[in-house]
Amino acid sequence: xxxxxxTPQGLKTPRWLLLALTAALLGSALSLLPADAHTxxxxxxxxxxxxxxxxLTVIAVNLLLVFFGAHTLxxxxxxxxxxxxxxxxxxxxxxxxxxxxxxxxxxxQQGWYNTIYDPVETPSLVAFxxxxxxxxxLILAALYAFYRARLPELAxxxxxxxxxxxxxxxxxxxxxxxxxxxTEAGRVIQWIGLAGAVYAVTAYRVVxxxxxxxxxxxxGLLTLVTALVLFAVLxxxxxxxxxxxxxxxxxxxxxxxxxxxxxxxxGSIQRISARLVGNSTPGIAAQLRRYSEDIAAAVExxxxxxxxxxxxxxxxxxxxGGLVLVSEETSTALQIEPLRRGMGEMPDIQGQITxxxxxxxxxxxxxxSVLQYDLDFTAAYGNVPQDEKHFFKQMYMSAYAPxxxxxxxxxxxxxxxxxxDDPFTEHDLELLMTIANQAGVALRNARLFTDxxxxxxxxxxLNQALSVTKEQLEKLDSVKTDFITIASHExxxxxxxxxxxxxxxxxxxEDGALDQDQIGGMTANLRKAADRLENLIAAMLDVSQLDVxxxxxxxxxxxxxxxxxxxxxxxxxxxxxxxxMLSARGLRxxxxxxxxxxRLVQAFRNVVLNAIKYTPxxxxxxxxxxxxxxxxxxxxxxxxxxxxxxxxxxxxxxFYRVQDPSLHSTGAxxxxxxxxxxxxxxxxxxxxxxxxxxxxxxxxxxxxxxxGSTFYIALPLVPPTDAKRVTPFDSTISPxxxxxxxxxxxxxxxxxxxxxxxxxxxxxxxxxLRD
Numbered sequence: 001x002x003x004x005x006x007t008p009q010g011l012k013t014p015r016w017l018l019l020a021l022t023a024a025l026l027g028s029a030l031s032l033l034p035a036d037a038h039t040x041x042x043x044x045x046x047x048x049x050x051x052x053x054x055x056l057t058v059i060a061v062n063l064l065l066v067f068f069g070a071h072t073l074x075x076x077x078x079x080x081x082x083x084x085x086x087x088x089x090x091x092x093x094x095x096x097x098x099x100x101x102x103x104x105x106x107x108x109q110q111g112w113y114n115t116i117y118d119p120v121e122t123p124s125l126v127a128f129x130x131x132x133x134x135x136x137x138l139i140l141a142a143l144y145a146f147y148r149a150r151l152p153e154l155a156x157x158x159x160x161x162x163x164x165x166x167x168x169x170x171x172x173x174x175x176x177x178x179x180x181x182x183t184e185a186g187r188v189i190q191w192i193g194l195a196g197a198v199y200a201v202t203a204y205r206v207v208x209x210x211x212x213x214x215x216x217x218x219x220g221l222l223t224l225v226t227a228l229v230l231f232a233v234l235x236x237x238x239x240x241x242x243x244x245x246x247x248x249x250x251x252x253x254x255x256x257x258x259x260x261x262x263x264x265x266x267g268s269i270q271r272i273s274a275r276l277v278g279n280s281t282p283g284i285a286a287q288l289r290r291y292s293e294d295i296a297a298a299v300e301x302x303x304x305x306x307x308x309x310x311x312x313x314x315x316x317x318x319x320x321g322g323l324v325l326v327s328e329e330t331s332t333a334l335q336i337e338p339l340r341r342g343m344g345e346m347p348d349i350q351g352q353i354t355x356x357x358x359x360x361x362x363x364x365x366x367x368x369s370v371l372q373y374d375l376d377f378t379a380a381y382g383n384v385p386q387d388e389k390h391f392f393k394q395m396y397m398s399a400y401a402p403x404x405x406x407x408x409x410x411x412x413x414x415x416x417x418x419x420x421d422d423p424f425t426e427h428d429l430e431l432l433m434t435i436a437n438q439a440g441v442a443l444r445n446a447r448l449f450t451d452x453x454x455x456x457x458x459x460x461x462l463n464q465a466l467s468v469t470k471e472q473l474e475k476l477d478s479v480k481t482d483f484i485t486i487a488s489h490e491x492x493x494x495x496x497x498x499x500x501x502x503x504x505x506x507x508x509x510e511d512g513a514l515d516q517d518q519i520g521g522m523t524a525n526l527r528k529a530a531d532r533l534e535n536l537i538a539a540m541l542d543v544s545q546l547d548v549x550x551x552x553x554x555x556x557x558x559x560x561x562x563x564x565x566x567x568x569x570x571x572x573x574x575x576x577x578x579x580x581m582l583s584a585r586g587l588r589x590x591x592x593x594x595x596x597x598x599r600l601v602q603a604f605r606n607v608v609l610n611a612i613k614y615t616p617x618x619x620x621x622x623x624x625x626x627x628x629x630x631x632x633x634x635x636x637x638x639x640x641x642x643x644x645x646x647x648x649x650x651x652x653x654x655f656y657r658v659q660d661p662s663l664h665s666t667g668a669x670x671x672x673x674x675x676x677x678x679x680x681x682x683x684x685x686x687x688x689x690x691x692x693x694x695x696x697x698x699x700x701x702x703x704x705x706x707x708g709s710t711f712y713i714a715l716p717l718v719p720p721t722d723a724k725r726v727t728p729f730d731s732t733i734s735p736x737x738x739x740x741x742x743x744x745x746x747x748x749x750x751x752x753x754x755x756x757x758x759x760x761x762x763x764x765x766x767x768x769l770r771d
Contacts, residue, residue, distance in 0.1 A: 016071035016081065017197055020064050024194055027060035027175070028187065054176070058127060059096050061172045065134050066092055068168055071197065072138045076145035076158045088134075095126050131173055138165045150396060152423040153205060153373040160196070160206045167193030204378075211422055225265065233258055287314055288434060295442040302341055304446045308439055309343040312415050315431050316424075320344035320397065320416025325447070326409055334360070334409060338395065344416065351391030353409075359384050363402040364409050369429045369436075370400045399424050401436035405444050413439060472650070494529035501526050553596040553689055555719055560625060560632060561587040563597060567604035571612060578671070580615060584623040590632050593717050595690055603686040606679035607636055607694075607711050615640035616671055616706070631692070631716040641672075642707035643698040651696070654681040687713055691720040 066088030073081040142162035149155035167189055174186025200206050236254055291311040298304040305323055312321045322342030328335040333352040340346050353360050358381050362368050375381050375392060392400070395414060403411040413436040418424075424432075501522045508514045564587055568575075575582050611621045619639040626633050643651060654677065687694045692715040699707035 014201060016067050016074060016085075017201060020067035020071055020197075021194060023060055023064035023067055024190065027057050027064060030057045030060055031175075031183075031187075058176045059092065061176050062092050062095060062127065062130065065131065065169060065172060068194075068197070069134050069138055072161055072165060073141055075197075075200065076142050076161050077154075078141045078145060091126070091130050095130070131169055135165060135169045138162075138169075150417075151373050151376075151398060152417050152421050153371075155421055156208055156210070156423060157200065157206055159209045160200055163209065164193050164196045164200070167196065205423070208423060210420070229258060229261075229265075284315065284431070287311065288438070291435065292438050295439060298442055298446060299449050301339070301443075301446040301450045304439065304442055305339060305341050308413070308435065311435055312432075313343065315435070316415060316428055317419045318343070318398075318415040318417065319419055322346045322395075322397070322414050323403075323443075324395070324400075324412040324414060326411060329408070332356075336391070336412070338414075342414075347394050347396075349391060349394055351388060353388060354385060357384050357388060359388060360409075363400070363412065364404065367402060367404060367433075369402075369433050371424060371429075372398050372400075373423075399429065399432055401429075401432045403436050403440050403443055405440045410440070410447070411443055494532040497529040498526055501529075553599060553719075555594045555596060557592045558595050558597045558600065559592050560590045560600075560634070560715075563595075563600045564604055564623065564634075566597075566601045568608060571605070571608060574612060575621075578612065579618050580612065581620040582623070583621075586625040587623070587634075590625045590627060591717060593632065593715055594719050595715070596686075599686045600690070603683040604634075604713075606683040607713070610679060611636055611638040611640065611709070611711070613670070613672065614638070614709070619706070628714070631714060634713040634715075635710060636713070637708065637710040639706055639708045641703045642701050642705075643696060643709050644701040645698075647701070648696050648698060652680050652684045652694075654678055687715065691716045 066085060069088060070081040070085045073079075073084055139162050142158050142165065145158035146155050146162065149158055171186045171188070171190030171193055174182045175190055177183055177186065233254065288311075291307065294307040294311075295304055298307055308323070309321045312318050320343050322344070323339045324336050325339055326334050327337050327350075333354045335350070335352050337350045338346045338348075340348065353363070359370065359375065362370050362381075372392060375384065375389060381389075397414040397416050398418075399415050401413045402409055403413055413432065415432060505514065505519070505522055508518070561584075564584060568582065568584075608621070608623075615621060615638045621639075622635075622637045624635045624637075626635070684694050692713065694711065694713050696709055696711050698709040701707075
């Protein structure tokens with residue numbers, strides 16, 4: 001592994017360790033001075049007392065523990081090393097001053113350990129209390145780091161640090177016990193612990209503590225069983241008398257019996273020990289052969305993942321595993337994303353591997369597996385972009401093996417920590433590479449099959465969409481035919497009326513039989529026919545404006561209650577004649593909006609007119625309004641024949657009609673009557689132009705059950721900024737302008753000259769004269 005003999009980046013903590021080693025050397029040097037040596041006058045002036053050599057040695061040892069504690073916290077990547085030093089120095093200075101100012105037996109003197117409890121002396125109590133707190137805090141910090149470590153290498157380092165703490169603290173405590181044997185043993189133990197700390201900092205991987213403990217336990221168990229068997233043999237042979245007839249035959253029988261029992265027993269113990277150590281990989285060749293057969297038969301990608309994850313679990317005993325697939329390859333990078341199916345939960349993330357990255361060089365060029373520990377801490381991967389490192393860190397895996405087919409990386413096989421939390425060995429990585437190599441062709445075939453299956457599904461969806469579109473086009477094509485039928489009827493009826501009345505008037509005029517009353521009646525009918533033609537042409541022009549987005553809107557502050565009243569007013573007579581019940585609630589309290597009053601009246605009237613047409617006589621139409629967070633919503637509900645679900649969007653298409661056009665009725669408000677099929681189209685265009693939305697909900701088409709329909713109109717208080725608009729109306733017209741308009745209208749009436757008709761229909765004045 002690259003960099004395995006170098007200190008991992010991000011785990012270097014030489015500063016505090018160097019200070020701890022310096023304090024240890026100072027303590028060792030002070031221990032060489034005579035036990036009755038005192039400090040000189042300068043130190044006496046400083047501490048206001050005298051400190052003996054044993055006391056100075058204890059103080060130096062305490063300083064060692066302060067710096068060693070800071071080193072341990074930094075080594076296990078725990079926070080608070082600097083705060084630990086600050087608190088430790090306060091404890092150290094306080095203890096030194098307390099020792100110098102008291103007349104009690106000083107630290108390190110003969111029998112000073114007894115002063116902890118008989119009699120209790122403050123300096124000794126402070127020293128021992130500090131040692132206990134230091135040991136407890138450091139061991140807990142190391143064990144917590146071991147618990148939260150996501151990589152086995154980091155967990156092993158934390159466990160190694162936890163084992164060093166009692167060595168250093170216990171050795172330091174023994175080294176100042178003032179007992180020759182304990183003192184020398186304590187110094188040796190202390191320096192062993194410090195040497196271990198130096199080794200832990202300088203080594204890329206420290207010795208595997210858990211594996212070593214398990215191996216020691218298994219070896220000890222095997223040794224114990226062997227010793228017991230030998231002891232039983234010796235004991236049995238000892239009880240035999242040498243003069244016993246056939247003694248050699250008896251001994252041979254005992255040896256044979258012991259061998260028969262011992263050999264299977266030893267094999268069982270070795271297998272148990274192998275499981276404890278984590279080297280139990282029985283039948284690797286057989287499992288790899290079975291894996292090769294299984295993935296050759298796997299066609300689906302999910303089946304391949306299941307087989308691969310099962311093999312990883314059987315051979316490497318990992319807790320997690322998965323596949324990272326290369327989704328796209330560009331000239332500069334590989335786009336990658338984890339397959340959500342795997343052993344354990346896989347994150348929903350995306351990332352990339354740049355072709356110039358050291359990670360790509362390891363995976364593709366060298367075709368080597370990569371450990372997450374190396375990726376995080378090895379200098380060889382120091383130039384890997386941070387987004388790549390972050391992607392793999394989010395995977396929470398421990399090892400990665402490339403899946404390469406014909407020189408192209410198509411995926412990465414990932415596996416998480418082992419069930420035993422042991423680090424991955426070279427043998428483990430070789431097994432991982434073997435599994436990845438065997439999965440290459442199968443993964444490519446499975447992805448091709450999955451892509452083919454997906455394309456088949458997309459093709460099926462496309463065919464379904466084309467079928468639906470074809471049906472809609474057929475409906476729209478029939479709509480065109482229906483429109484020709486409806487439009488011809490709509491146009492011919494008023495034209496026939498106009499031609500008929502003009503022929504009658506011409507004939508009566510030739511006979512001299514026309515009088516003023518007859519002229520008035522016939523001109524009124526002619527006016528109705530002309531109005532009908534004008535309305536039809538105006539509706540077609542409005543639709544054409546919607547098609548090219550050319551409808552101009554004049555925005556002003558308007559009241560929805562007033563607009564709805566103006567929309568319903570021309571329909572009042574038809575509602576009364578059809579015996580319909582129409583109610584409007586909640587409109588008065590709606591806030592004013594910015595809108596085109598004329599167009600909104602047109603839109604609301606078309607929706608209400610639609611409800612009138614498709615509600616049978618005696619039915620009900622309810623109109624309600626409600627204020628929303630950023631606008632208003634109107635609800636127009638009827639008790640009519642309803643609308644089929646398939647037609648609830650088509651009714652807003654131009655010229656579309658639900659019922660058979662052959663049943664066309666000339667009445668604009670008669671039940672099931674219909675015009676050219678443009679009313680709802682215009683309504684939707686106007687509402688959308690205001691930044692609103694219109695839709696319908698219905699229980700379905702049912703002339704018998706009368707399931708009814710509900711139209712919803714949602715409008716914003718302020719129109720969108722991209723709404724097409726012209727100069728807005730001025731809501732405050734001056735009296736002078738109003739009088740001028742009345743004068744122009746009176747002049748237009750006088751020019752018509754029709755005294756027989758007290759209320760003639762005037763031509764619409766220019767836009768500038770509209771009030």
